[in-house]
Amino acid sequence: MSAHSVTEPSPASKWIAGILVGLYAVITLIPLIWIISTSFKSGPDSISYPPKVVFEPTLEGYVNLFTTQSRPSAEDLAKLPAPTTWYDKITRERGMIISGPSRFGQRFLNSVIIGFGSTFLSIFLGTLAAFAFSRFKVPLKDDLLFFILSTRMMPPIAVAIPIYLMFRQLGLSDTHLGMILLYTAVNLSLSVWLLKGFIDEIPREYEEAALIDGYTRFQAFYKVVLPQAATGIASTAIFCLIFAWNEYAFAVLLTSGNAQTAPPFIPTILSVGGGIDWPAVAAAATLFLLPVIIFTVLLRKHLLRGITFGAVRK
Amino acid sequence: MAQIRVENLRKDFGAFNAVKSSSFTVEDGEFFMLLGPSGCGKTTTLRMMAGLELPTSGEIYIGGEEVGMKRASERDIAFVFQMFALYPHMNVRKNISYPLVSQGIARSEVDRRVAEVVRILQIESILDKPVGGLSGGDRQRVALGRAIVRQPKAFFMDEPLGALDAEFREHMAEELRALHDRMGATTVYVTHDQLEAMQMGDKIVVMNHGVIEQFGKPQQIYDWPATKFVAKFIGSPPMSFLEFEGAIDDGGNAVTIGVSRIEVPKSREGRKGALTLGVRPEHVHLSDEAGLRGRVAAVEYLGTTQIVTIETAHGEIKARTASSDAIRTDVPVGLEFDRRSLTLFDANSGIALVSEANEGVLTRG
Ligand SMILES: Nc1ncnc2c1ncn2[C@@H]1O[C@H](COP(=O)(O)OP(=O)(O)O)[C@@H](O)[C@H]1O
Ligand SMILES: [Mg+2]
Numbered sequence A: 001m002s003a004h005s006v007t008e009p010s011p012a013s014k015w016i017a018g019i020l021v022g023l024y025a026v027i028t029l030i031p032l033i034w035i036i037s038t039s040f041k042s043g044p045d046s047i048s049y050p051p052k053v054v055f056e057p058t059l060e061g062y063v064n065l066f067t068t069q070s071r072p073s074a075e076d077l078a079k080l081p082a083p084t085t086w087y088d089k090i091t092r093e094r095g096m097i098i099s100g101p102s103r104f105g106q107r108f109l110n111s112v113i114i115g116f117g118s119t120f121l122s123i124f125l126g127t128l129a130a131f132a133f134s135r136f137k138v139p140l141k142d143d144l145l146f147f148i149l150s151t152r153m154m155p156p157i158a159v160a161i162p163i164y165l166m167f168r169q170l171g172l173s174d175t176h177l178g179m180i181l182l183y184t185a186v187n188l189s190l191s192v193w194l195l196k197g198f199i200d201e202i203p204r205e206y207e208e209a210a211l212i213d214g215y216t217r218f219q220a221f222y223k224v225v226l227p228q229a230a231t232g233i234a235s236t237a238i239f240c241l242i243f244a245w246n247e248y249a250f251a252v253l254l255t256s257g258n259a260q261t262a263p264p265f266i267p268t269i270l271s272v273g274g275g276i277d278w279p280a281v282a283a284a285a286t287l288f289l290l291p292v293i294i295f296t297v298l299l300r301k302h303l304l305r306g307i308t309f310g311a312v313r314k
Numbered sequence B: 001m002a003q004i005r006v007e008n009l010r011k012d013f014g015a016f017n018a019v020k021s022s023s024f025t026v027e028d029g030e031f032f033m034l035l036g037p038s039g040c041g042k043t044t045t046l047r048m049m050a051g052l053e054l055p056t057s058g059e060i061y062i063g064g065e066e067v068g069m070k071r072a073s074e075r076d077i078a079f080v081f082q083m084f085a086l087y088p089h090m091n092v093r094k095n096i097s098y099p100l101v102s103q104g105i106a107r108s109e110v111d112r113r114v115a116e117v118v119r120i121l122q123i124e125s126i127l128d129k130p131v132g133g134l135s136g137g138d139r140q141r142v143a144l145g146r147a148i149v150r151q152p153k154a155f156f157m158d159e160p161l162g163a164l165d166a167e168f169r170e171h172m173a174e175e176l177r178a179l180h181d182r183m184g185a186t187t188v189y190v191t192h193d194q195l196e197a198m199q200m201g202d203k204i205v206v207m208n209h210g211v212i213e214q215f216g217k218p219q220q221i222y223d224w225p226a227t228k229f230v231a232k233f234i235g236s237p238p239m240s241f242l243e244f245e246g247a248i249d250d251g252g253n254a255v256t257i258g259v260s261r262i263e264v265p266k267s268r269e270g271r272k273g274a275l276t277l278g279v280r281p282e283h284v285h286l287s288d289e290a291g292l293r294g295r296v297a298a299v300e301y302l303g304t305t306q307i308v309t310i311e312t313a314h315g316e317i318k319a320r321t322a323s324s325d326a327i328r329t330d331v332p333v334g335l336e337f338d339r340r341s342l343t344l345f346d347a348n349s350g351i352a353l354v355s356e357a358n359e360g361v362l363t364r365g
Helices: A011-039 A043-047 A060-066 A074-079 A086-093 A104-135 A141-150 A156-170 A176-200 A204-212 A217-228 A230-246 A249-254 A262-270 A278-298 A300-307 B042-050 B092-102 B107-121 B136-148 B166-183 B194-200 B218-223 B228-233
Strands: A067-070 A097-101 B004-013 B016-026 B031-035 B057-062 B077-080 B154-158 B186-191 B203-208 B211-216 B240-248 B254-257 B260-263 B271-279 B284-286 B292-301 B305-312 B315-322 B332-337 B343-346
Touching: A011 A060, A011 A278, A043 A278, A060 A067, A060 A086, A060 A104, A060 A278, A067 A086, A086 A097, A104 A141, A104 A176, A104 A217, A104 A230, A104 A262, A104 A278, A141 A176, A156 A176, A156 A249, A176 A230, A176 A249, A204 A217, A204 B077, A217 A230, A230 A278, A230 A300, A249 A262, A262 A278, A278 A300, B004 B042, B016 B042, B016 B203, B016 B211, B031 B042, B031 B194, B042 B057, B042 B077, B042 B154, B042 B186, B077 B136, B092 B107, B092 B136, B107 B136, B107 B166, B136 B166, B166 B194, B186 B194, B194 B218, B203 B218, B203 B228, B211 B218, B211 B228, B228 B240, B228 B271, B228 B343, B240 B254, B254 B271, B284 B305, B284 B315, B305 B332
Parallel strands: B031 B186, B031 B203, B077 B154, B154 B186
Antiparallel strands: A067 A097, B004 B016, B004 B057, B203 B211, B240 B271, B240 B315, B254 B260, B271 B343, B284 B332, B292 B305, B292 B332, B305 B315
16 A cells, blocks of 8 residues: 555545546536537538538528528529628528528527626625624524525425416516516525625624724625625625526516517527527527626636635635 | 723623623723633623623713713724734725725825824835735734724723734733833723733723622732632732631731631721631742641742642642742641731632721722
């Protein structure tokens, strides 16, 4: 037996761990890579068998995703002036012309408004509530905290019908405000609990020092506590955004046009016209992934620190 | 600067009584020590004085004004926390200037005052560093700087040296005392370290279980403890006790312990029953003729002096003698005490009997 320290794993186990993690990464990334590469394939390439790993990339899928198109007769096509823009060209090569924008852009924008709006609101309300629970003598504190958590104990969709009826009464059906409020309500329990944990870890002395230094309780909160809680806020925000961004069931039920988000819209691309336009579907999926990935990468540093927060004492 | 008066201050946390009816006065410009074992209510008392905790009852006067229910920010005091509580997301300069910014003081004035504080504390070199990487001593200085820059009516410090290592603590204690002597600011300083309290304080309050046991100058408290608790808590080694059944008359000047008669300062009250005689180690002398006998149990060498532990039928006595005295263990010895330095206690209540020696200094809260 070779001697190695008790806390430091042996080289062999490091290798094994490395290989396992690598393998796991490949397995989880393959579908993602497949979707992204499909979004850059042409229609025939996307369904060729055996599947093409090397192909000539094209933006055809993205153009199809953002536009509605029609197929004119051969002589009409010949009469048209030459295409001027790159997307016109891509469409024309397939014997089609662009007749207008699709609804995807607007649905995507809805997702951004509702996803980020509800995340902001969840964090804003959650931080204030968590601060109060952490610092003040709230009557029935433990019961209230349990009650807040208990709203998470049943699947939200179990109350879909009451919410549907309520929204109809209140005129919130198919509105951005309605969806923002709904997702905020669902996320709030998570955000209060997570943030309370983070704020509990911040020593009270910081605020007390600020109080003595002549700041009001609220100034002490946003000038001293908030910067300290940035880590927790960032990781909580990511969790909230991921939920609101991916939510499907409520979106199907409560939105149809005006406030419809991307998740219920994307499947409708599948059933347009005759064959399924796989590159367009893949392009939609790729674009849909992008905001969450960007948001997570931007907050990555905080996220890693946030998740290991309680474990490491400074 | 200001006088601080605390009257019948009390704090309950639910059913738990953390501070029981404390009264004491901190004179203008005094370096005042709040001393007691961990958990006795020192921090709670200080936090009530600072406005971080509301008193259950009682009054606090700062500069003649009752502030018990006022916000911390309205009391014009500075607080140095045990863990310093420097704002972690700001650098040293920002930390020090932060209290001034809240008062809306002009930029140039802020810069001038920060510069002055920085000069006093000699921290020019770390002024633009983040507080995260600072050493314990530098953090301590920055925390002091943040307090001084305000020029408040009083400074409150909660075990400010507690987080430093022993060697450095001594150095900072001197620095702190020198700073106080230069500025003459009323300071209330919490510590559980009796040596620190004796070394630095103009006046000391000794607390135990939320009760003020004694209040006075360090030497008065050391020489004339008001209770057995104070006698045991202060001094190293602390006061030794002889427990006995006996009596003393009002005006009496001796007690009988076993068969030996021991002279004490003239008593101002009579008492009969379980009594305790307290004696400091430096007032014990070994003498072969003495009537009170014991046996040497241990000798502890301390350099110039040594501590001799003697077992008697009435309890263990510690004596401080010159290291040059050759003393062997397990030999019988006689004990003599300096008559004028002895204190008698009621053994049950633990309270000192009043005598002509201590009558002037016994102040209990
Ligand atoms: N916020 C609080 N709630 C309940 N008990 C407290 C609180 N703060 C202090 N105590 C209790 O009051 C007692 C005195 O505490 P403290 O003033 O911090 O003691 P010290 O500073 O002398 O060590 C302790 O027994 C402590 O547990
Ligand atoms: Mg304390």
